[in-house]
Amino acid sequence: MEGIVYLYVFVLAAFVGYEVISRVPVILHTPLMSGSNFIHGVVLIGAMVVMGHADPDSPLELVIGFIAVLLGAANAAGGYVVTERMLAMFKSGKKGGE
Numbered sequence: 001m002e003g004i005v006y007l008y009v010f011v012l013a014a015f016v017g018y019e020v021i022s023r024v025p026v027i028l029h030t031p032l033m034s035g036s037n038f039i040h041g042v043v044l045i046g047a048m049v050v051m052g053h054a055d056p057d058s059p060l061e062l063v064i065g066f067i068a069v070l071l072g073a074a075n076a077a078g079g080y081v082v083t084e085r086m087l088a089m090f091k092s093g094k095k096g097g098e
Contacts, residue, residue: 037079044072 051065 037076037083040072040076040079044069044076047072 047065047068051062051069054061054065056062
């Protein structure tokens, strides 16, 4: 019975997330996503905590934890790269005293 409750919460969260994101104007998607980079940091910290609780004698748990940390770090770094590229679009082409 508990699994059905988890499935219900997941489906409800997916539906609400889709409805919220679909109502955001297209021009705001990139700033909205780049502004939420802190969420990627939370995911990375969560993956590290979970990997820290993995059984040292279980290589499967350690490999899955390592992959989670690796993907979380790539996600966070990618978010900041996208933000940097987006902000570079608004910089002027002139240098210092020109």
